[in-house]
Amino acid sequence: MAGTLGRLYTGTGAFDVVGRRRIWYSVSGLLVVVCLASMLLRGFNLGIDFEGGTRVQLPAQGARGVITSQQAERVFTETVGHPPESVQTVGTGSAASILIRSAALGTRESFILKRALFDQLQPLGKNGRPSEQAISDSAVSATWGGEISRQALIALIVFLALVSVFLAIYFEPRMALAALIAVVHDVLVTAGIYSLVGFEVTPASVIGLLTILGFSLYDTVVVFDKVQENTRGLLGLTRRTYAEAANLAINQTLMRSINTSLIAVLPVLSLLVIGVGLLGVGTLKDLALVQMVGIVAGTMSSILLAAPLVVDFTMTRPAYRQQAERVAQRREKLARKAAPAVAGEGSAEGETADQQQGGSTTSPATPTKGGKSAPAGRRRGQPASKNNRPSGKAGRSSSR
Numbered sequence: 001m002a003g004t005l006g007r008l009y010t011g012t013g014a015f016d017v018v019g020r021r022r023i024w025y026s027v028s029g030l031l032v033v034v035c036l037a038s039m040l041l042r043g044f045n046l047g048i049d050f051e052g053g054t055r056v057q058l059p060a061q062g063a064r065g066v067i068t069s070q071q072a073e074r075v076f077t078e079t080v081g082h083p084p085e086s087v088q089t090v091g092t093g094s095a096a097s098i099l100i101r102s103a104a105l106g107t108r109e110s111f112i113l114k115r116a117l118f119d120q121l122q123p124l125g126k127n128g129r130p131s132e133q134a135i136s137d138s139a140v141s142a143t144w145g146g147e148i149s150r151q152a153l154i155a156l157i158v159f160l161a162l163v164s165v166f167l168a169i170y171f172e173p174r175m176a177l178a179a180l181i182a183v184v185h186d187v188l189v190t191a192g193i194y195s196l197v198g199f200e201v202t203p204a205s206v207i208g209l210l211t212i213l214g215f216s217l218y219d220t221v222v223v224f225d226k227v228q229e230n231t232r233g234l235l236g237l238t239r240r241t242y243a244e245a246a247n248l249a250i251n252q253t254l255m256r257s258i259n260t261s262l263i264a265v266l267p268v269l270s271l272l273v274i275g276v277g278l279l280g281v282g283t284l285k286d287l288a289l290v291q292m293v294g295i296v297a298g299t300m301s302s303i304l305l306a307a308p309l310v311v312d313f314t315m316t317r318p319a320y321r322q323q324a325e326r327v328a329q330r331r332e333k334l335a336r337k338a339a340p341a342v343a344g345e346g347s348a349e350g351e352t353a354d355q356q357q358g359g360s361t362t363s364p365a366t367p368t369k370g371g372k373s374a375p376a377g378r379r380r381g382q383p384a385s386k387n388n389r390p391s392g393k394a395g396r397s398s399s400r
Contacts, residue, residue: 015254018247021308028185028305035192044195047101047202048085048140050149054105056113058135060089060096063122071121072098079116080109086200110137152206156187159210163217171224178309179220182301186216189297190290204286212294215264219257219302226253227307234323241324243311250307261299268292 017024048055056076060067073087084102105113117123118132125131160180167176190209194201226249231242240248271288314320 015251016247017250017304018243018308018311021304021311024304024308028301032185032188032192035188035195038192038195042195044191044201045198047200048103049203050146050201051103053085053101053103053140054110054137055140056100056102056110056117056135056137058098058117058121059123059125060098061094061124063124063130067098067121067123069098072100072117075116075120076100076102076113079113080105104139105137113137148203148206152210155210156213159213167221167224171228174313175224175228175310178306178313179217179224181309182220182298182306183213183216185301185305186212186294186297190293193293194290199289200286202286205290208287208290209294212291212298215295216298216301219260219298220306222256222260223250223253223302223307224310226250227310235319238323238326238330241327242314242320243324246307246311250303254303257299257303261295264295265292268295 058067058072069087069089073084076087077083080102084100086099086101088099090097090099114132114135114137117135118130122130123134125134160183163183164176164180167179187209190212193199194205199205227246230245230249230252234240234242234245268288268291272285272292315324
């Protein structure tokens with residue numbers, strides 16, 4: 001575990017992200033298909049801002065104490081005959097109020113509902129006394145939500161066009177294409193998860209969807225900048241291929257991407273905890289949910305999708321394929337040169353072992369009468385061979 005964390009921190013290229021890109025493509029493609037199927041078959045849980053409806057609001061302070069959202073929902077259901085779309089408490093202290101959202105109600109239904117809420121809950125007005133005027137209602141038109149969606153779509157198209165031009169100029173067109181694919185992936189996954197889980201789509205959700213695009217592109221640009229740095233002048237080198245240099249860049253920026261994502265998640269969690277848990281503001285919940293999903297999807301796409309796509313787009317160029325072949329040839333040549341040296345070391349070790357084994361089988365030297373030892377391997381009293389004859393005059397006299 002410590003070794004894995006150490007490699008993750010130092011960015012030594014130990015994680016083969018590019019080499020397993022087929023796996024990441026399959027996972028991302030399957031996720032996109034599931035999200036598209038959910039959006040087409042199940043659709044979205046649109047709020048009243050998109051479908052139209054009625055909004056009723058009353059103070060949370062009543063003559064009998066604090067009015068809860070459960071009490072307001074019970075009165076609404078008993079009066080209208082069906083439960084509201086949502087009931088929530090917004091604000092804190094004396095400024096707290098109950099917000100009821102439902103399908104469109106007629107004028108008569110709204111009047112009866114307001115009368116029932118006043119009779120059973122007794123909300124306090126500004127003067128501190130129960131007042132029916134403290135209960136307000138408003139009709140929300142579906143055209144307003146449609147206008148927001150249309151403006152958001154225009155903003156998305158303009159944003160993608162400007163980003164494409166910038167990335168194509170600053171980096172290369174193939175990097176711009178990979179970044180756009182990653183951004184579209186993030187949008188589809190975020191929208192699909194909203195459809196799968198059934199989160200309510202509000203104008204705040206649409207705004208949050210636009211904000212995650214910037215975060216996704218920021219992380220992608222960081223990775224691309226390191227890839228460009230590692231591959232500068234690569235065509236004239238034979239040390240590593242483009243895929244290996246890109247994989248090294250991913251590892252070098254992996255810890256930064258994780259830290260950036262964690263830091264970005266902290267304020268989003270604060271929106272969920274404080275905005276929803278303490279303040280009870282539903283708009284903050286919608287904004288935080290879409291950002292949470294978008295941050296996770298953006299981090300995954302910048303690491304596992306955008307950079308591997310750049311590698312595939314680049315390797316379609318003949319110059320980079322030829323460079324990869326030169327790298328392979330150089331490594332084969334080095335391997336052939338290293339093979340005899342390894343074999344020589346093995347044979348030298350074998351000879352040393354044989355000598356040690358042969359020396360252990362010969363008989364030890366036997367001392368002669370003069371106290372000298374006879375050579376090993378010759379019995380005592382055995383005449384010396386020609387090579388063992390004494391030299392000089394002593395040798396000649398003895399031979400006579």
